[in-house]
Amino acid sequence: MRYRLLAAVAAGTVILTIGGCTTSPDSGRPSAASASSKSGQPVNPYVQASVDPPAPHEPVLTVVGGTTPLSLTLDELNSLGSATISIDEPFVNRRETYSGVPLAIVLAKAGIPDTATIDTDAIDHYHYVSVVKPMVDSKALVATLRDGAPIPYDQGGPIRIVFPDGTPLSSVLDAWNWSLTSITVKNPSDAGR
Numbered sequence: 001m002r003y004r005l006l007a008a009v010a011a012g013t014v015i016l017t018i019g020g021c022t023t024s025p026d027s028g029r030p031s032a033a034s035a036s037s038k039s040g041q042p043v044n045p046y047v048q049a050s051v052d053p054p055a056p057h058e059p060v061l062t063v064v065g066g067t068t069p070l071s072l073t074l075d076e077l078n079s080l081g082s083a084t085i086s087i088d089e090p091f092v093n094r095r096e097t098y099s100g101v102p103l104a105i106v107l108a109k110a111g112i113p114d115t116a117t118i119d120t121d122a123i124d125h126y127h128y129v130s131v132v133k134p135m136v137d138s139k140a141l142v143a144t145l146r147d148g149a150p151i152p153y154d155q156g157g158p159i160r161i162v163f164p165d166g167t168p169l170s171s172v173l174d175a176w177n178w179s180l181t182s183i184t185v186k187n188p189s190d191a192g193r
Contacts, residue, residue, distance in 0.1 A: 060158055061142070065118075065185025067111025074158060078144055081105040085141060085164045090173060091156075097147050098162050103140035106183070107132055117186040120161060123153070123179040128161075129186055130175065135161075138169035142180065153179060 061077055063070040072080075077100075084099040112118065114133040121127050143151065143162045151157025156178030163170040 061106075061180065062182045063106060063110040063112070063184075064182070065110075065112065066107070066116070068109065070106070070110050074144060077101055077106070077142065077159065080109055083141055085139075085162070087162060087165050087170075089162075090170075090176070098141060098143035099145040099148070100141045100143035100159070100162075103142055103161065104136045106142055107136070110183075112183075112185055119184045119186045120177045120180060121182045121184065122177050123181050126177065128175050128177045134169060135175070138163050138167035138175075140169065140175075 056075065057073060059071040060074050061070070061072045063072075080101045082099065083102050084097060086095060086097045088094075089096045107116075107118070112132060114131075114136055116132050117129060118132055118135075119127050119129045141162050141164075143160050144158065145151065146155070146157075151160060159180050160178040161176060161180055163175065169175045
């Protein structure tokens with residue numbers, strides 16, 4: 001379970017501190033500034049219940065609401081295209097290299113236009129809703145590898161959305177949806193249906 005789920009029970013402007021991470025009810029995410037415990041040791045902001053990694057034939061991402069529904073295994077997702085970015089990862093405060101598929105490619109394959117509003121949903125049912133265009137303009141990447149290795153569930157994997165440094169959504173921490181499971185068009189009329 002992520003810290004942001006626990007923040008949902010908070011009311012008003014209460015700030016919760018859990019395991020050394022500070023979470024704000026309006027964002028539901030640990031703040032980037034709180035990625036260290038009181039002892040100075042790094043805190044894993046992605047902590048969640050133990051989850052078995054997906055089998056090779058199991059889908060890791062479903063995309064619905066466009067003209068072509070997708071249910072992609074990790075290999076199928078990776079076969080759509082490839083990009084690699086090095087970023088200052090805001091939740092762990094260190095430089096990391098991510099490889100994966102540009103979100104624009106995934107959405108184009110599913111027939112979802114830039115004008116659609118999408119809902120990204122994670123394994124813990126955390127949602128981030130956005131119009132496609134700002135995410136594409138920010139070069140969102142559906143990351144499948146971190147520093148050349150698969151991303152473990154307890155560290156935000158097996159897939160997650162990341163943004164290159166300096167792009168508009170790179171500083172919108174709520175948009176960085178980790179342990180991503182699905183993308184759904186929120187309003188079918190937005191997708192030109």
